[in-house]
Amino acid sequence: MAQDLDLLRGTLDLLILKALSWGPMHGLAVLRWIEDVSRHNLQIEEGALYPALHRMEQKKWLDAEWGYTDSNRKAKYYRLSALGRRQLTAEVTKWSRYTEAVGYVLAAAGGSR
């Protein structure tokens, strides 16, 4: 269970960083972007987004500011810091290496069958 969560959290972090690389967003906007680009294939428990955001803020990957939405509602906006941008690059590299390696494994397994 814990491993699942960790995997999920690591992945979630990557998704959040990627979302915010397009510009400052509030939590809901991040979620909507992920839903949108994943074509609703990725199911996230929405509340889990917030501890993740706050933890990334603590690590100084994100800066937070209060702002107002188009409909003039007060919301907390997150923005990628320079540190966060570097983190995103690193995570993306790691992810592609990971998927590549997993892909090789699966391909080899398929061949032996």
Added chain:
Amino acid sequence: MTSGEGGRFRRVFRLPFTRTRLARVIDDELRFHIEERIREFEARGMTPDQARVEVMRRFGDYDSYSREAKRIDEATIRTLNRTEMLNTVLRELRHASATLLRSPSFSAIALVTLALGLGATTAIFTLLDRVVLRPLPYPNAERLVHVGTLWPGVRADAEFALSRGQFFYFKDKSRTLANIGLYDTDMLPIPGDGSHPAERVRTLFASTSLFSVLGIAPERGRLFTADEGIPRRRTVAVLSHGYWQRRFGGDEHIVGKRLVLGDSLGYDIIGVLPPGANVPDFKADIWIPNWLDPAQPPQNNHTHFAIALARPGVSTSAVAEELKRLQKQFEQAWPDVYPQKFLDRTGFVLNVSSLHERVVGSKIARALWILFGAVAFVLLIAAANVANLFLVRIDARRREVALRKALGAGNGQLAVHYLTESVLLALAAAAGAVVMGYMLLKVVVALAPEGLPRLEEISLDWRSVAFCTALAMLSAIVFGLLPLGSADADVNMLREGARGLTSSRGRNAARRTLVVAQVALAVALFSGAMLMAKSYSRLRDVRPGFDAAGVVSMSIQLPYARTRTVEQRSSFWRQLSDRIGVVPGVVGAGGTEQLPLIGQSGCSVVKTDVPDAPVQCVPTTVVTPGYFAAMGIRVRGREPDWSLTESGIGPVVVSKAFADQFFGDRDPIGRGVKINSDRIPFFQIVGVAEDVRANGLQKPPVNAVYFPVVPPKALPAWEAGYGLAFVVRAPSMSTAQVFNAVRRAVQEIDPSVPVDEPLAMEIVVSRSMAQTSFTMMLLMISASIALLLSAVGLYGVVSYMVAHRRAEIGIRMALGARVGEVTTMVLSQSLALATMGIIGGVVIALLGTKLMQSLLFEVSANDPAVLALASVALVSVAALASFAPARRAARVDPVEALRSS
């Protein structure tokens, strides 16, 4: 503030600092998510209830997510706060040191002034702390009680000890005392061995209870057992750590060895004491049990020093009350020892005080407190100077303060800002002060009089450093908060524009008050120093009754076993005098049992052959022929020589004071005097000696009787002349040369007789003035610093006034004022300040110097000449300090002065 997102970000998000606010902020964020989501689903056609259920399902456990976010934020806040605090401190420190370095003359003057004041205070504090404030070095120091006896009818200023009878009575009967110890001291000869010469060792005869009273435990071996206090053939000895090291080289197997001491009694060494184990007033080399027989009836012989240990929680006054009551009972129990006549005549009474008070002495404590007060004055003067410097700077900075306030700096932030600066300065000053205090303390200890107790291993320790730092921080806080006190600096200030440099009336008044206070303190201090100086010079003018120049004394003790008879002893002294007398350079030589100015002489009850003459206890001594000439004591009549001394009349010399008291107008020469006993015949008075101030130069001369070493024929036994201070007058010889000559002569007569270290009488005389000269010296140093600092303070304020009133001076000169008038104006302002200060100072001096009266000698504490001198000194200082500013004022160019304003 924001980029890209076009005005969306209105406000920097800062993590909130309280827990409730934090919870609310997280709630706001999560609720925003939920509410927006519900609205979205409603827009897609769900009913409000359906939308809410769906949103909450997708969201998951609201409480747990919100708690987790909160926990994360709290950790973040803690880290942020720590970093921010550190950054603030670093920033303020950087800023403060930059500010201080930007005005180096301000910083340097403030630093040096403060360091001077703090350094002097720290040095004297250390002295006071070590000598007066600290408890004595015993485990139960606060319970130790000194018990002695006073005999006002015999000698007003002297104290005597306890009798054996009293000791046992108190030990037995007292309920307030846990224990009582008793001791006697002596110098015992110890014969030489292969590597060590014959010497005399400082021996302490201690009651077996003394160790437990003082709480002394052995370093090795054991201490006395109770039954070792009873006479027996073989007895035991305990060595001091120092003597064990010095004489026995720290021999590991010392316990069990045998020691031959004094009259060839053997002593088994049973133990060694730890370093520093001592009775308060005597550094014993060897401790021996005091043989005291409780069964013997009491005698009127009060010679044993006593230290008692009070029971826990019992005050010294309770002990005193009980012991005085017991003493009354004791006197009633032994009326033949304490007859009423004796009690009436002597005023005999018990004296009980805390041991600490006894050791430190109220006079020394008073002198040190006065010195501490003096350096506190110096510190206040220094602080006033620094405060003045800060005040001047505040004027320059009022605009800065106003600007900061206008920009939203709170009082707290400003306080931190200015405090950092003053704390930095004060800490630097404290560091300098510790160094200065250390050096000053070295000087002070070198100057310190012999009688100043507990001076060993005195040094600046953590208590002194803590004291110095605390004082520095205190002054830093005061100086640092001064600018905020002038927080009338508000936005209006800024509107004053270029005229923002005008200083307020209030601050000018503050500056003047500080200078007046400074001058007042300096006057008081200077008066105190002058009073001590006058006492010292009076003391120097006192003729002690002898001439110390070129006189050397050394103690020589004859072994009892080999000089049992009067003839043996007088023959030794005669041979010694003869041999020394022919040494080239020696003018005179002779011996005495009691040197003037050294130790406390007792008294003997003497009687003259005048009918109905008073019977009184007077100081007596035994002298050999040549003593008066050697000491330079003038004698009217005959000074006994050897043939007269051995003629069988027992020639006696009495002091003039004695002659006046006992014989009045009659000529004492040819009359008789004797120790008051029926068995003793009269000795014949052959000369009258000039009075000697044997008890100290401040004390009146003593009425003394000088007995000879050889008694009248009719007296078979005369127990005198065993140990004498042998005095040699040889102005052309060094002390060491005299010592060597005497040692050689003694060796030739009897090699087993030890000769003690020589003592120059001039040193003895200067020692007896040492406390006065010490107090004077330190007060002089304090007063000099005070004068210097006041001069700096006056100079600063007058300079500031001149600079400040340039425009006015310019106008006056433009209107035709002459240079002389301008100079006079400046000078008179300075003198007006000084005068106010002097008036205040004289008042302080009159109040304060009263406390000094007991330290003074033939000078009144409100000596008008001294006060006048102090006032004149300060007026001169004020004139000198304002001389340069006055000249600067006189050189003001009216045109330029007016233009620049």
